[in-house]
Amino acid sequence: MKLLGLDIGGANIKTAFSGVDGLIQGSCYFPIWERKHELRPFLGRVVEEFKPERVALTMTAELSDAFSNKREGVNFIVDSLEGCFNGRILVSSTDGVFVSPKEAREEYMKVASANWVAISQYAAKRYDSGVLVDVGSTTTDIIPFSEGLIVPEGRTDLERLQSGELLYTGALRTNLATIADSVPVRGVETGVSSEFFALTADVYRVLGDIQEEDYVCDTPDERGKSTKECMARIARVVCADTLMLDDEEIRDIACYLKDNQLGLVRRGMEKIADRWGLDKAFTCGSGSFIAEKAACKAGLEIHRLEMNTASAMLNLLRE
Amino acid sequence: MKLLGLDIGGANIKTAFSGVDGLIQGSCYFPIWERKHELRPFLGRVVEEFKPERVALTMTAELSDAFSNKREGVNFIVDSLEGCFNGRILVSSTDGVFVSPKEAREEYMKVASANWVAISQYAAKRYDSGVLVDVGSTTTDIIPFSEGLIVPEGRTDLERLQSGELLYTGALRTNLATIADSVPVRGVETGVSSEFFALTADVYRVLGDIQEEDYVCDTPDERGKSTKECMARIARVVCADTLMLDDEEIRDIACYLKDNQLGLVRRGMEKIADRWGLDKAFTCGSGSFIAEKAACKAGLEIHRLEMNTASAMLNLLRE
Structure with missing residues (x-):
């Protein structure tokens, strides 16, 4: 078939x-x-x-x-x-x-x-117990499974935002202004612009976590995806530009924002893992590198799933 | 002339x-x-x-x-x-x-x-001492003046984001996802979507603070500016729609976000007023209604300036 x-x-x-x-x-x-x-x-x-x-x-x-x-x-x-x-x-x-x-x-x-259902069902059938952590371009699913069955508290997106099983933060498309209200610049806490000036893809590109070909979404300013252009977008988040801030200063802002997003995912994962007494994280998605770092900090055993949601459905149908 | x-x-x-x-x-x-x-x-x-x-x-x-x-x-x-x-x-x-x-x-x-300079200079010359609070569509300036002179700590936008004299929050264009990480829905804390689904103009339109003709910016979804359409955008911020949430539930979300933004402006204003021992707020801008409510909560004496930044320049030049 x-x-x-x-x-x-x-x-x-x-x-x-x-x-x-x-x-x-x-x-x-x-x-x-x-x-x-x-x-x-x-x-x-x-x-x-x-x-x-x-x-x-x-x-x-x-x-x-x-x-x-x-x-x-x-x-x-x-x-x-x-x-x-x-x-x-x-x-x-x-x-x-x-x-x-x-x-x-x-x-x-x-x-x-x-x-989020098919891939967590697949993980549950195959691995019995753990937390699926799927960090995509835009959102993060954190789905607990136990004894071969998924055990989410929420089913709709609204319920999942309430249960913490859906975090609206992702590896590429997330507006940096939604990750932090302020960032340190030259050691001083600095408010951020609420415009859509830069996104998480800019942060991970500047820090070397993703390559240009992984930056698959559009840029906010319709400019390119070189690290230089990503840096210009990040500088604009504090109403500056690359003539005012040097590369190192912009990288410091990127590091801070990365840590903030990792913290969001880690705390979300810990909450779900603790709720069910789970100690394994099964990571996937274009932002699996975030899921893995967060799982590591949360002290969970890490397993990477090399599968997307579309192929998870096929696996379930074949069984 | x-x-x-x-x-x-x-x-x-x-x-x-x-x-x-x-x-x-x-x-x-x-x-x-x-x-x-x-x-x-x-x-x-x-x-x-x-x-x-x-x-x-x-x-x-x-x-x-x-x-x-x-x-x-x-x-x-x-x-x-x-x-x-x-x-x-x-x-x-x-x-x-x-x-x-x-x-x-x-x-x-x-x-x-x-x-931000001309209007705060105008206020300083005319009123001697106080805090100018200009809440615009996108940003808020909070400029202290004393003995007829403006006394800001920052001059560039970057410095002003650091000193708190520029808050990147406004009455119309601010993405609601930058105002709160979560909102209560039916009494349960609910994460918000980080997309650009709705803005402060939707909140103030639903709550009756502004009329349709005051909503001068574009809508995020290119739909209209009726309260019904504004409500649909606000519902989407918690990944819901107007079939899932009723008017009252959406108004509750709007109230919460309004309070959050008022709190941001109030705390910002208090910080600057306290720094200089000032007790009067001079409000202006398309979001002067926010500035006034925040000043009221901060216990400052309120004076409304019926002037925009462009006419403030003319006033200075005429003197």
């Missing part, structure tokens, strides 16, 4: 194809708020390329402000896929089962932002 | 014209990062309309990421005005004097983001 997995996020679409040659994983920057009407042709090209017999679908893009509400978003995404694929579609739900497009439309809240 | 005052901010251009019929003040939403190349024709139309003999200029738009650095920004803005006005141009500097376009280019750091 040739299976295609699709994870349609707000900023990225992840794909996984499982055919005779094994598994092929992919990811593409696709900002839905700018390219909503290109979704159907995009999916059409993916379907054309892989010619799957079945497609497994999960999403978070329905939250985007391209849609008035989640119902409209879920319908649009399901319609887009149905419009270019005639075979069977299976939609991942927060109940941990796959549902039909018809059920997805009827129970749209159960398929909205369900993309 | 027919005088025109121009305050070219990153998001708004304020004008003041003083001629035979007295003073005319104006403000126009002009996002420089989108409309940089329309600046010169825009200024040309203003000059054509008022036919001033002299123009006084102040700016903060040079900080915009439309420019690589402040030098480029200052040069571009001065060039744009010189390109459409042949008379004498006076540029406000952080030293408290007006300089020529040539000096502005040479000493660009002294004219960069100097738009």
Whole structure:
């Protein structure tokens, strides 16, 4: 059976194809708020390329402000896929089962932002107990599992923001102004600009944690992704520029912001691990380097999962 | 002498014209990062309309990421005005004097983001002692003055972020994710999305502090400015929508965020007032309603200045 997995996020679409040659994983920057009407042709090209017999679908893009509400978003995404694929579609739900497009439309809240379910279910089945820590470009999922089952307190994004199982902080697209109210500059606490001047990708690029090709989202100022250009964006966060601050001073700001984000993820992870008495972290996502450092500081045993959410669905369907 | 005052901010251009019929003040939403190349024709139309003999200029738009650095920004803005006005141009500097376009280019750091100077100098000359609190669409200036002179600790934006005389929080354009890390929803602490889903204008519109015509900036989702549409944006900050949260629940979130922003301004104002032993607040700006509430809570005597930064320059020049 040739299976295609699709994870349609707000900023990225992840794909996984499982055919005779094994598994092929992919990811593409696709900002839905700018390219909503290109979704159907995009999916059409993916379907054309892989010619799957079945497609497994999960999403978070329905939250985007391209849609008035989640119902409209879920319908649009399901319609887009149905419009270019005639075979069977299976939609991942927060109940941990796959549902039909018809059920997805009827129970749209159960398929909205369900993309954390499949990968944590996969981890639970394979590793029995631990915490899944998936640091993506935009958000972080921290999902506890025990005795082969996931045991989240929240199911919807709202509930997950309340339970701490969803942190809205990520490795690439997070506005630095949401990570710290102030940063030290030349030893003095300095307020930050609340504009969208720079993002976490700039910090990790300057500190060498990611390379230019990993910086897959757009830059806030539409300039390039060289470390020099990333530094200029970071300087602007304290209303300065690269004529006022030297490289070392900008790197100090980047280090401070990195530590702040690591602290957010570490404390979130500790809270969930402590709640369930878990001692292993299973890390994944484009920001797995953050998950690993945070898990290390939290004293958890680290296991890296080389899998995206789209391929996790295929693994569950194959069993 | 027919005088025109121009305050070219990153998001708004304020004008003041003083001629035979007295003073005319104006403000126009002009996002420089989108409309940089329309600046010169825009200024040309203003000059054509008022036919001033002299123009006084102040700016903060040079900080915009439309420019690589402040030098480029200052040069571009001065060039744009010189390109459409042949008379004498006076540029406000952080030293408290007006300089020529040539000096502005040479000493660009002294004219960069100097738009807080003229209005606080005006207040100092007229009222002797107090704290100027100018809450704009994007930022808040808190400038102490004593015995007829302004006594700021910082002059550049970077120094002012360090001294607390510049808070990067405003009445319209501030991303709600920079005001609070979490908000209560149905009594439960709930993390917020770090996306640019909603801004302070949405909060003040929902709470009735501003009307639709006061919401002069763009909406984050390019939808309208009705309270219903503002509520939808606020709901999205906790990854919800108006089908999940009712009006009362969304208003509770708005109230919490308003209190948070008021607290930021109040604490900032108290810090500066205490530093100099001042007991009067002189409020202005599109967010003067915030400045007044914060000053009231801080126990300061409140005086409202009915003046924008552009007309403050004209007042100084006339003396």
